[in-house]
Amino acid sequence: MSEVHRRPASIGVLTSGGDAPGMNAAVRAVICTAVHHGIDVYAIHEGYRGLLTGGPLIQRMEPEDTDTILHRGGTTLGTARSQEFRTRDGRRSAARNMVDRGIDALVVIGGDGSLTGADIFRQEWPDLLAELVDSGDISADAAGAHPVLRLVGLVGSIDNDMSGTDMTIGADTALHRIVEAMDALRSTASSHQRTFVVEVMGRQCGYLALMASLATAANWLLIPEQPPAEDWAMQMCRDIKAGRDIGRRQSVVLVAEGAHDTHGNPITADHIKTMLEQELGEDTRITILGHVQRGGAPSAFDRYLATLLGHAAVERLLTDGVDTTPQLIGLRGNRVVTTPLMDCVAQTQAVAERIKAKDYDGAMLLRGGSFRQSYKILQTIQQAAARPTPAGRHRFRLAIVHGGGPSPGMNNAVRAFVRLGLDRGYTVLAVQNGFRGLRDGDIQEMGWMDVSGWVSDGGAEIGTNRFVPSGEAIAQTAEQIAAHRIDGLVMAGGWAGYQAAHELHRHRGQYRSLDIPIVCMPMTINNDVPGTELSIGSDTALNSIVADVDKIRQSAVATRRVFVVEVMGRDCGYLALLSGLSSGAERIYLPEEGITLDSLTADIHTLAEGFRTGKRLGLIIRSEHADAVYTTGFLTSLFEKEGGDLFDARQAILGHIQEGGDPSPFDRIHATSLTARCIEFLAEQLESGGRASAMLGFQSGRLQFTDLTSYPTLIDPHAQRPLEQRWMDRRGLAEIMRR
Incomplete structure (x- = not known):
């Protein structure tokens, strides 16, 4: 192997800076x-301090050493500031400790300060x-064997303030904590x-505050990147009062810790409270969430993101030459x-320099x-009411309908549809009871406050x-669309919704009233519709599954048990x-x-060997339609029989709890942003005289429309799933992570 492409001798991994959920993954x-x-x-334990201290703080690892850390918050390796x-x-001592162990490649998980130091x-x-x-501390041969230090960085930070990646490890979990707290506060405020x-939290980045506001319907927001106008305090009071005047029982002002006015003066929670009490006589309370935002088990997304990036970091180190510029591994789309x-x-x-220089647009x-x-x-x-409709603008009539099974985030889509549509001066209609309601004319005009409280x-x-709809139902649907003068339709739903929307689109030549723009927005926990790599609702379902599996894990460890967990998904294995x-x-089926007898035999032997050597938990995930013969009950009985005295087996069929619960922050935010894109699409078609219909989805890292x-x-044609499922590219990663 050439010197330029020589593989690292050994790899070191450390966590540094503030802890972030997902670092362990x-x-x-x-x-x-x-x-x-x-x-x-x-x-390398305790960050850079462990690197220069050496000894037991640098430990060789095997995959079995990581069995219990995936679901734990913080960092089990520890993190510490090191002035030395x-x-x-100090750096020379660190280099000696690394060479002594043959380490000449580093994966550093931390913030910008930690990565700069690396x-x-x-x-x-x-x-x-x-x-x-x-100095004689190492030999010339040892130095020659490790001529360069390869480096890759992963960003572990709840602030999501690093360029080069859409999301940093820990940000999604922090957003979960904030949203959970704000949901609870809204009930007592009301x-x-x-x-x-x-x-x-967020330092000089308003990401957490902005996204939490979208996900919880905060009424006022203050972030570092966009300071409010000079009269912000009076405008805030006017907006809060306007909300009270239309019947809003509670108000929430969300402020990022780095918020300031246009002169750079900090805006504090105490200042806001004082203004509201003095100007409005509001009964006002302050809640500073603090470090609870860092804590707790990582979300499903942070576990997945961290796993994806950690794997990619090692793959990058293996392909880099000795002269390669150090890279940050991130996620785009x-x-x-x-x-x-x-x-x-x-x-x-x-960004911080632009803010300091008061270049807020920059x-x-x-x-x-x-x-x-x-x-x-x-x-x-977040306005108290829609803006006045500009004179001369045509008041198009837009409708929204759901199709398919329930999906967390559907209410957010309707809420955003109503308010964004009304703000454009359109009439907005909500179709009750899916496409059956559209056929029957069960259609209701919506007002601004009709969707108040739907966000969570x-x-x-x-x-x-x-x-x-088919046959006569198509004609009946066409009649109702004509009767209600619907100009454009948003279908927010899953498989059956896409089928129904396509049926209407297919018959537009036969029925004039069906010749309208229709846009499909993916909302299904199964993630099984075409034109997108990700559907709204699947993130909530994943978090529900992971939370239940964490509980199952605790039970299984106590009893030396294999659990076969069945999840939903129909013909799609995404969940x-x-x-x-x-x-x-x-193992994931x-x-x-499908499932074969040979694969089951191999899995039983692997599990048995693991339990013989000290394993205490076996976890099998089976998609509900993985195989018609090898059912969850069959697999559980098989593992129970073959486990003998080594382990017993139990099944857990999670069922429809995966469709329930409050939507995750991700599903709330993206339901809102996708709905905005759908309305833009309909507006462009209607205002230009177009009649195109499309499916909106995440493709190749960005939102795109497909005809x-x-x-x-x-x-x-043989299963309920799209032909292209790019998430299946992660199948190989699952095999590497299994033990």
Whole structure:
């Protein structure tokens, strides 16, 4: 092997800076991937302090050492500030400890400060080794065997403030904590007609505050990137009063910890409280969430994201040459991307510099299009009422309907549809009871406050079902669309909803009233519709599954047990694969692959060997339609019989609890943002005289529209799933992570 492409001798992994939920999943992925490739891997405890202290703080790891860390919050490796590592002597000690163990590649999981320190260490590496040779601390041969230090960085930070990645490890979990707290506060605020001022973390980044506002219907928001106008205090009071005047029983003002006015003066929760009490006489309370935002078990997304990035980090180290620029591993859309590490650090710091220089437009620009679009949407939906309709604008009549099974986030979609549509001056209609209600004319015009309080509710207030119109029902539906003068239709739903929308689209030549633009928005926990890699509702379902599996894990460990957990998904294995990756399942059975007797035999032997060597838990995830013969009950009986004295087996069929519960922050936010895109699509068609219909979805890392006419060519004719399922690319990763 050439020197340029020589593999690392050993890999070290450390966590540094503030702790973030998901760090443990990233460490686990690094260890499992390195061992899979036959490379020694060392866990470095207590951050950079452990690196320069050495001894027991640097430990060689095996995959079995990570069995109990995936679901734990914080970082089991520990993190600590090290002033000594900032010195040349400290870094030289760290280099000696690494060379003694053959470590010449590092995966650093931390924030911009930790990653900057790692890059300085990397640059100094050859000189540090030369100094160690001169002092006799290491041999020239040892230095020659490790001429360079390879480096990759993963961002572990709840603030989501790093350039080069859409999401940082820990941000989604922090958002969960904030949203859970704010949902609880809204109920008590409503009971007493109070105003709550809630302060959230984020340093100089308003991501957590902005997204929490979208997910919880906060009434006022203050973030560092967009300071309020000079008269902000009086405007806030006017807006809060306007909400009270239309019947709102509670108000929430959300302030990021780094918020300030246009002159750079901090805006504190105490200041806001004082203004509301003095100007409005409001009964106001302050809640500072503090470090609870960092704590607790990581969300399903953070476990998955950290696993994905940890695996990619090792793969990058294996392919990098000795001269390669250190990279940051991140996520753009649904794709893993690599970006020069220090470029990301520089752009991250540039945002803070823009804010300090009062260049707020520049700061918003650097935060990215998604951040700016979310802020714009929030400004509309948090108003007390729609803006006056401009003179001469045609009042189009838009309707929204659900189709398919219930999906968390449906109410958010209707809420956003009503308020964003009304703000454009349109008449907005909600179809009750799905396409059956559209056939029967069960259609209601909606007002601004009709959807108040819907932001946090699961289920579907306007109803949904799996009815697909055909024959006479098509003609009846066409009559109702004509009778209610519907100009455009949003279908927010799943498989049956897509079928129904396509049926209407297909008959537009036969019925004039059906010649309207229709846009389908993916909302199904199964993630089984075409034109998208991700459906609204699936994140909530994944979190529900992972939370239940965490409880199952505790039960199983106590009794040396194998659990066979059945999850939903019909003919699509998305929930099974992603929940298996996020919960550390040993085996995942998917409908795309089926189950064979040979694979079952191998799995039984693997489990038995594991329990003989000290294993205490076996976790099997089975998708509900994985195999018609090898059912969950059959598998459980088989494992129970073959486990003998080594282990027993139990089944857990999670059932429809996966469809229930309040939607996750991700599903709330994306239901709102996708609905905004759907309304933009309909507006463009109607205002230009167009009649195109489409399916909206996440594709190749961004939102795209696909012509609804192509629907039949994009689905599997033999199963309820799309032909292309890019998430199946993660199947190999699941095999590496299993033990």
